[in-house]
Amino acid sequence: TETPAALTILFGATGDLAKRKLYPSLYRLYRKGHLSSGFAVIGTARREWDNDIFREHVKKSVMESTNIQDQIDEFISHFYYLPHDVSDSNSYAELRTLANELDSKYSLGGNRLFYLAMAPEFFGTIAEHLKLDGLTDTEGFGRLVIEKPFGHDLPSAQELNAQIRRSFDEKDIYRIDHYLGKEMVQNIETIRFANALFEPLWNSRYISNIQITSSETLGVEERGGYYETSGALKDMVQNHMLQMVALLAMEPPISLQDDDIRSEKVRAFRSMRPLTLETVNDYFVRGQYGPGDHVPGYREEINVDPDSNTETYVAGKVMFDNFRWAGVPFYIRTGKRMPLKSTKIVVQFKDIPMNLYYRPDDQEMEPNLLVIHIQPEEGITLHLNAKKSGRQLQTTPVKLSYANNGEDIMNTPEAYEKLIHDAMRGDSTNFTHWDEVALSWSFVDVIAEAWRNEKAAFPNYPAGTKGPKAADELLEKDGFFWWPLN
Ligand code: NAD
Numbered sequence: 001t002e003t004p005a006a007l008t009i010l011f012g013a014t015g016d017l018a019k020r021k022l023y024p025s026l027y028r029l030y031r032k033g034h035l036s037s038g039f040a041v042i043g044t045a046r047r048e049w050d051n052d053i054f055r056e057h058v059k060k061s062v063m064e065s066t067n068i069q070d071q072i073d074e075f076i077s078h079f080y081y082l083p084h085d086v087s088d089s090n091s092y093a094e095l096r097t098l099a100n101e102l103d104s105k106y107s108l109g110g111n112r113l114f115y116l117a118m119a120p121e122f123f124g125t126i127a128e129h130l131k132l133d134g135l136t137d138t139e140g141f142g143r144l145v146i147e148k149p150f151g152h153d154l155p156s157a158q159e160l161n162a163q164i165r166r167s168f169d170e171k172d173i174y175r176i177d178h179y180l181g182k183e184m185v186q187n188i189e190t191i192r193f194a195n196a197l198f199e200p201l202w203n204s205r206y207i208s209n210i211q212i213t214s215s216e217t218l219g220v221e222e223r224g225g226y227y228e229t230s231g232a233l234k235d236m237v238q239n240h241m242l243q244m245v246a247l248l249a250m251e252p253p254i255s256l257q258d259d260d261i262r263s264e265k266v267r268a269f270r271s272m273r274p275l276t277l278e279t280v281n282d283y284f285v286r287g288q289y290g291p292g293d294h295v296p297g298y299r300e301e302i303n304v305d306p307d308s309n310t311e312t313y314v315a316g317k318v319m320f321d322n323f324r325w326a327g328v329p330f331y332i333r334t335g336k337r338m339p340l341k342s343t344k345i346v347v348q349f350k351d352i353p354m355n356l357y358y359r360p361d362d363q364e365m366e367p368n369l370l371v372i373h374i375q376p377e378e379g380i381t382l383h384l385n386a387k388k389s390g391r392q393l394q395t396t397p398v399k400l401s402y403a404n405n406g407e408d409i410m411n412t413p414e415a416y417e418k419l420i421h422d423a424m425r426g427d428s429t430n431f432t433h434w435d436e437v438a439l440s441w442s443f444v445d446v447i448a449e450a451w452r453n454e455k456a457a458f459p460n461y462p463a464g465t466k467g468p469k470a471a472d473e474l475l476e477k478d479g480f481f482w483w484p485l486n
Helices: 016-031 051-065 072-076 089-105 120-132 154-165 183-193 224-228 232-249 258-270 406-411 415-425 434-453 469-476
Strands: 006-011 039-045 079-083 112-116 142-146 173-175 207-215 284-287 313-318 330-335 342-349 369-375 379-387 395-403
Touching: 006 016, 006 089, 016 039, 016 051, 016 072, 016 415, 039 089, 051 072, 051 079, 079 089, 089 120, 112 120, 112 415, 120 142, 120 154, 142 415, 154 434, 173 415, 173 434, 183 232, 183 369, 183 379, 207 232, 232 258, 232 313, 232 330, 232 342, 232 434, 258 434, 284 469, 313 469, 330 469
Parallel strands: 006 039, 006 112, 039 079, 112 142, 142 173, 207 330
Antiparallel strands: 207 342, 284 313, 313 330, 342 369, 369 379, 379 395
């Protein structure tokens, strides 16, 4: 589908996300011809900037992200700026006047994308004002794009949702989970459903367990203040990790329409075995990094309580009590200050019965694995066993790899680029529906509560290591182990 002409109104235009991701993504869309002359952007934030300062800022942020700069001056001429106070109706009246002007100037047909790239405590207020002060009152579409976090537990998410639903229909709300914009996350579906080799085996008869790891090498950096109120469970598990779990576990959709895919994901969330306060510690473990080589421990970071109970690492086991997955653990782990930055999925197939080729002295014989590399590498690797050449019947591991090469990766749209483009075209497949948000919060809330009630023995892994011992034990008690990070 063509990208319709539209006005983007960006709240938080002077912020970090806008600078690092949104302007470069808009520029890439522009260069690829996805934004016709029919586009304009109004940036708003507290600072008293004007159009010129804003345009220079946008230009700089684009130039920092790419060395290609053709038509950059034409591109930035579509950007406008208004200082804005999110709770003042006068601000919205000014915004409305400018929006209507640009609407006729660029023939935008009243199509509007309201992009909220600022602190979540303002999401509700802004959404309400947009309707109250007439900004949504146009001929064209009015879509709300919101960043994470969507609440900090189920009740706060419900409250926020009720607030924004007073101004926007569910179909016009685009909740960003930028993992869903990643090339290889989108590829999970294709790998599963477009291959006769995988889908017939994609169940408890042939798969022994699935492992999803998202590790970071960085610590909390300057975000200590925010992170203290969040932690790895809310920052990573509730959204990104569970979204990947749902894509791996869901049933084939009846079509590729956004509603059809989303309803299968929702069904997957509904079949996750719920935890109770008593069972949480059998399924989930937490960690916090202590000092490592030349780096401070979490409790020594800026704006962090020296006695903090916040987890920087989570590992867990998710079970699906349904026909396809009964008995197959989905293990997830995510943490800061681990040895390597990587996101990948390992699907471990069951050993075949009575393997005649297996010898006890054969160290190399491994089960079949399908590895989906999400970042920084993008690709898949299939681990097989073949015969070692020579007379003896010895096996040797063979890896079939497909990697997006450097050029593919360069041309691969960035997650944000794809998501902005999708929102403009009205494709909500890769955004999270309210039902998914609610179900994942109710799953995670129990874990958070159990952990709030019980102080952890932190720190329990040194910075730069692969996490606490308890994470290994979580798999060992099921007879499994984590496949190596690299
Ligand atoms: P930021 O603090 O860098 O920017 C916040 C923006 O909001 C600024 O433009 C500021 O002027 C504006 N603002 C703040 N208070 C205001 C007020 N009262 N009235 C008007 N404007 C006001 O934040 P950020 O890092 O860009 O993050 C924005 C959102 O994106 C957050 O929801 C965050 O969780 C989410 N997010 C950020 C990143 C990232 O990489 N930075 C990644 C994922 C999600």
